[in-house]
Amino acid sequence: MSAGNGRELRIVGFLCNWCSYGGADTAGVSRLGQPTDLRIIRLPCTGRMDPLFMFKALLSGADGVLVSGCHPRDCHYSEGNFYARRRLELAKRLLPTLGFDSGRFEYTWVSASEGKRWQQVVTAFTEQIHTLGPGPKFSH
Numbered sequence: 001m002s003a004g005n006g007r008e009l010r011i012v013g014f015l016c017n018w019c020s021y022g023g024a025d026t027a028g029v030s031r032l033g034q035p036t037d038l039r040i041i042r043l044p045c046t047g048r049m050d051p052l053f054m055f056k057a058l059l060s061g062a063d064g065v066l067v068s069g070c071h072p073r074d075c076h077y078s079e080g081n082f083y084a085r086r087r088l089e090l091a092k093r094l095l096p097t098l099g100f101d102s103g104r105f106e107y108t109w110v111s112a113s114e115g116k117r118w119q120q121v122v123t124a125f126t127e128q129i130h131t132l133g134p135g136p137k138f139s140h
Contacts, residue, residue: 009063009129013040013122014049018076020068022112024122032119035126038066045069046107047080051091058100059138064129067107068121074111081109099136103128 015021021042027034043049046069054065067088075081088107095102106125110118 009037009126009134010061011037011039011064011066011126011129012057012062013038013066013068014043014046014053015040015067016046016069016076016081017042017044019070019074019112020046020108020110020118023068023110023114023118026112026115027118027122028115030115032115034119034122037063037126037129038122045075045077045080046084047075047077047082049084049088051087051094054088054091054105055094055098058095058098058104058135061135061137063132063135064104064106064125066105066122066125068110068118069107071109071111099138101132103132104135 015024024040046067049067057065069081069084070076072081092102092105095105108121110121
């Protein structure tokens with residue numbers, strides 16, 4: 001079930017193993033309808049999310065990047081999501097410099113028990129990417 005005009009776009013999701021990946025799994029087990037545009041990469045913690053992963057994904061042809069982890073103060077590794085938020089906010093500000101709309105990137109917090117919230121987050125972000133259309137293509 002792709003959002004928008006039926007054309008599936010490429011969205012890369014970097015998810016925390018302990019919370020957001022569990023939330024995505026909960027949504028799947030609960031058979032909540034979700035767009036199929038998202039491809040998930042599981043990270044041990046969003047604190048391990050290097051902003052270069054996001055830049056590489058976009059420069060390699062991804063139409064959007066979603067990062068999702070544990071809620072603040074609920075990180076399995078204590079402070080990983082605080083470090084991630086700081087780095088990701090700075091990285092988001094660099095996107096226009098690289099030729100990307102900052103709306104092509106989003107980060108959020110979803111716990112393992114929030115399958116319905118995961119469905120809402122991924123659906124809203126997918127619709128946002130479909131509104132923006134395919135990402136810019138760069139020749140290497």
